[in-house]
Amino acid sequence: MPEATSAESDIALRTGGRARRPNSVGLRRLNILVGALSLPLFIGLWELVSRSGTVNMVLFPPPTVVAAAVLEWIRSGQFFSDLLASLFRVTTGFIVGGALGILLGILTGQFPVISSLLSPLFHILRPIPPIAFVPIVILWFGLSEAGKLFLVVWGVFFTVWLSTHIGVQKVDRGLIRAALMLGTPRRQMLQEIVLLGALPYIVVGLRTAVSISFYTLVAAELAGAFAGIVYRIEIAQQNLQTGQVMGGLAALGLISFIADRLFAALAERIVWWR
Amino acid sequence: MKLALASSPASDESARKQPAIQVSNLSIVFDTKGGQVIAVDRVSFDVAPGEFVCIAGPSGCGKSTVLNTIAGLEVPFEGEILVEGAPVYSPRPDVGMVFQQPHLFPWKSVRRNIAHGPRMLGKSTTEAYAIADDLIAMVGLKRFADAYPNTLSGGMQQRVAIARALANQPRVLLMDEPFGALDAQTRTVMQDNLLALRDRIKATIVFVTHDIDEAIVLADRVLIMSAGPGRILREVAVKLPRPRSSSVLVEPAYHSLKKDCLDVIRAEGLRAFNQSDAN
Structure with missing residues (x-):
């Protein structure tokens, strides 16, 4: 779980991180070329190793087999229903957890009485990994969507609450005094x-929560679901469709990556004065 | 002509009008881990309407604390503070303040920073922007009206902070080492700007600084404070002609004033040194 300090260092990194100076234009071009070759090289090597006979192709299928499995997944129409189911859980959980986190973070950050009431409780619950709640969530909610949302909301809430709470407390006293004088x-x-x-703190907390929402999604779907990317990975694993498993992992990674980038772009607009 | 101006409005009018600021027997005690510390000890002074008073003294002498108390930002305190005849308990819009750091709202453009005060006092956005644009012209930042504070230099930011404090047309302007964080060259320019600005606004100004030169260049009267506990050691009237600029620094009258101030400070420094030696 991210601590207070990670939210702060994130901010520091964002403001001071773009001062790389390449030695020469040639070196920069070489870097771009190597960068462009990185993925093809890796995939090619993987294909060679898989087909060389030194490894079990069923457990370690080559990229072409993975690609075929993904195409089949898309063609069957299951991919989009899985994608929608997973995105719905992540988005709803993120919005509900984020909204609750911001609201309570403002309350505890601004009013010491509310902080005294809630902060001890939150600090005890926060370090428990959300995955550990899977058993009790199944008891409470069965295999319903509510249980899955609960897990994602739970994971998102504490991160956003803490960063909001700290953000509110760290508001420059000088700005408040200046505002009072005006x-x-x-x-x-x-x-x-x-x-x-x-x-700025809230936005950093929300961005951390984007990856946390995917992380809790895995737990939520492994706990029993009827559709979803991770659900499909689990089913494929039971059928020894390793290509499909790897395709599912790649899809999950890609979606999580896109979500993070979208949020980063959004964050630049939210904190417009930076 | 210059000599006529030299007699500041303070000395003539203070007899007739009530003082803009009356500080009587102000004491402030801070609770620290090591026990109670008397930050300010029975400080009394008046400031006449339109007068420019500098409070000068070493760091930690309580001069900023005195200023914050007049602003209504420092409570509780002992003694009495009247601004325009009314006691001060909390910040009031007829008292403006410029801090050592500009404390501009980073999410607001220069115009919206300056318009903040008028808006808070119930002016429409159009009215508030009109006030802001006048002040932006006055502090010479027309090109930067739509810029955000993080794109401005320290001196420019402090000019915005001064304009922002003036937007509510305060009767009293309090300035807490506003040029202390600027480089020497910018500081001189800012002092000249402030002197020019001062001739256009009617506000009474109390300006805190640790720089004796700055105090003499700007003030009608300098109050010299000592540290531990903060007391007023001496009042020095600055009868240098106005309009004034930082070039008074080379005039003979300036040098005798500075010698007066330094003598007081040196005697106090020696006393404090001997005292700490005796302990």
Whole structure:
């Protein structure tokens, strides 16, 4: 689970990370070329090793077999229903967990009484890995969608709550004093200063929560589902369709990557003054 | 002509009008781990309407604390503070403040930063922007009206902070070492800007600095404070002609003033040194 410090260092990394200077144009071109060759080289090597006979092709199928399995997955129409089921869980869980996290983070960050009431509880629950809740979630919710949402919401909530809480507390006191001197009423301080001051922290928390929502999705779908990317991986594993398993992993990685990049692009717009 | 201006409005009007600021027997005690520390010890002074007073002293002498108390940001305190005749308990829009750091709202453009105060006081956005644009012109930042604070230099940011504090047309402007974080060259330019600006606004100004030169260049009167506990050692009236600029630094009258101030500071420094030696 990410700690307070990881949210902070994330911010520091974002502001100071783009100062790489290539020695020369030639070296930069070489790097681009090597970068472009990276994936084809890796896939080619994989294909060769798989077909060389030194490994079991059923357990370690070559990329061509994986590709064929993925094509079949798409052609059967199951891919899109699996994708939709997984995306629905991740998105709904992320939105609900994120909204709850932001709301409670503002409350505990802003009002010491609420913080005294809730923070001890949250700090005890937060370190428990969400996967550990699978058994009790099955008891409570059976194999229903509610149980899966619960797991994703649970995972997202604590990360977003903590980063919001810290963000609200770390709002520059100088800005608040300046706002007070300019006649900002205390009851308007939240909307005028605190929310925007905490926004960079909230956004970092939300971005961490994007990957956490995929991570909890795995637990949620392994706990028993009727559709979903991870569900399909599990079914394929039971049928010894290793190509399909690998295709599922690749799909999961790709979706998670796209989600992270989309959120990063969105974050730049949310924190517009940076 | 210059001599006529030299008698500041303070000395004539203070007899008739009530002071803009009255500080009487102000004491402030801080609770620290090592026990109670008297930060400010029975400080009393008046500031006449329109007067420019500098509070000068070493770091830790409580000069910023005094200023924050006048601003209504420092409670509790002992003694009485009246601004325009009314006691101060909390920040009020007729008292403006410029801090050592600009503390600009990073998510607002220069115009919207300056318009913040008027908007909070119930002005429409159009009115607030009109006020902001006037002040932007006054501090010479027309090209940067739509820029965000992180794209401005330190001096420019502090000019925005001054404009923002002036947007509510405060009767009293408090300035807490506003040029302390700037390089020497920018600081001189900012002092000249402030002197020019001061001739256009009617505000009473209390300016805190640890720089005696800065105090003499700017002020009608310098209050010299000592540290531990913070007390006012001496008042020095600065009868240098106005309009003034940082070039007064080379005038003979300036040198005798600075000698007066330094003598007080040196005597106090020696006393404090001997005292700590005796302990």
